Amino acid sequence: MNITDWIQALSSIIALAISTFAVIQTYKIQKDSYKPYINVYAEFIDTVTASKYISIKNFGKSPARVTYLKFSKKLDEANEDTNMQSIIGTTLAPNQKVMTFIDNEYSEKLTATIHYTDKRNHLYSETFPLNLDVDAFIWTPENLPNSEEKAEESSEARAIRIAAHAILKKIK
Known part of the structure; x- marks a missing residue:
């Protein structure tokens, strides 16, 4: 074998290694893009008065079965x-x-730990910090959770506020 044969053989080996690496990386990216991603977070909805929730949502592209929440x-x-x-x-x-x-009076900072599995029974574990301190967020005086105006609202205003609140919960 002369030098050109060795260069061609080496080039072929390098090309094979690069293509193998690319295939493995593509597989990993595809696998990650289709796994479930569950998140636990604090959510605040402002419709005349502020309300807060703890939400758990699957942001991934496949279903997830929750096995533990603490x-x-x-x-x-x-x-x-x-x-x-x-x-x-x-x-x-x-x-x-x-x-x-x-x-709305509950103003703790805490963590939520959740474990879940995908459809292939791969186990995922995540921990999320939650800040439920309403004072840490900017509110206008009119929508503070204990606003005096809330007690004075008419039944029509209350119905409109509740309906708007329900709509916002659905679309968030």
Whole structure:
């Protein structure tokens, strides 16, 4: 074998290695793009008065089955018995979201740890910081959670506020 044969052989080996690497990377990217991505986050909705929620949403492109959910602190009084445990065993479709109302007086900073599996039973574990301190966010005086004007609103205004609130919850 002369030098040109060695150069051609080496070039072929390098080209084969590069194409193999590219195929492996493409596979990894495709695999990642179709896995579920569940996120736990605090959500604030402002419709004349502010309300807050803890939301769990699957931002991925495949379904996810929730196997574990734990908060670092107890939730508010309405949620302290359940702590959203009813979601365990539930499958969240892509873009599906579940949420629970949190009392506006509850202002804790906590973490949520969630474990979930994909349709191939691969286990994922995520921890998310949650800041439920309303004072940390900018509110106008009119929509503070304990606004005196809220108590004085008419039944028509209350109905409009509740309807707007429900619409915003659906489209967020």
